[in-house]
Amino acid sequence: MQKRELIMLDSPALSAAFPGKKPLERLFLGFLLVNTASTLCQDDPSEQWTGRQVSESLAYMVPASEKTYSVYLSDTQLRVTLSADAFGLAVTSIVLARIAALNGPNADASRFRELREYVAQHPESGLIRSVMTWVPPEDFISRSLIENKNNHSH
Structure with a gap:
């Protein structure tokens, strides 16, 4: 079993x-989220x-563990270490950017x-922004998997 299969996400969060x-x-x-976190x-x-x-209208996902996370971006050779909060902000931001x-x-x-504005005020903002430059491969994402104005199934 791969590690990404063990990640549990809090449903209300x-x-x-x-x-x-x-x-x-x-x-x-x-x-x-799991795929992005596991890749980074x-x-x-x-x-x-x-x-x-x-805020009342803005939230992000974060690892419950308070440890640090070593991130490596192979395409740019970037290596950074982020706090759990910063790692969660980076991962959630990347996912939001993908679906947006x-x-x-x-x-x-x-x-x-x-969320990007919130990141700008975070103590690790420079590191988070450097991780947010990662462009994931889009080969497994289809526009039909995400709701849009022309695809309402209510």
């Missing part, structure tokens, strides 16, 4: 970080993730901008 998403969409977003930190991205509330790019201007894009 996932709902708070990605509000308005249907259960299947949250399952997909959970997969993206191949050692052990933690087995339990929970949420952090920034699929849907264009919408609530996800707005949440990404808000």
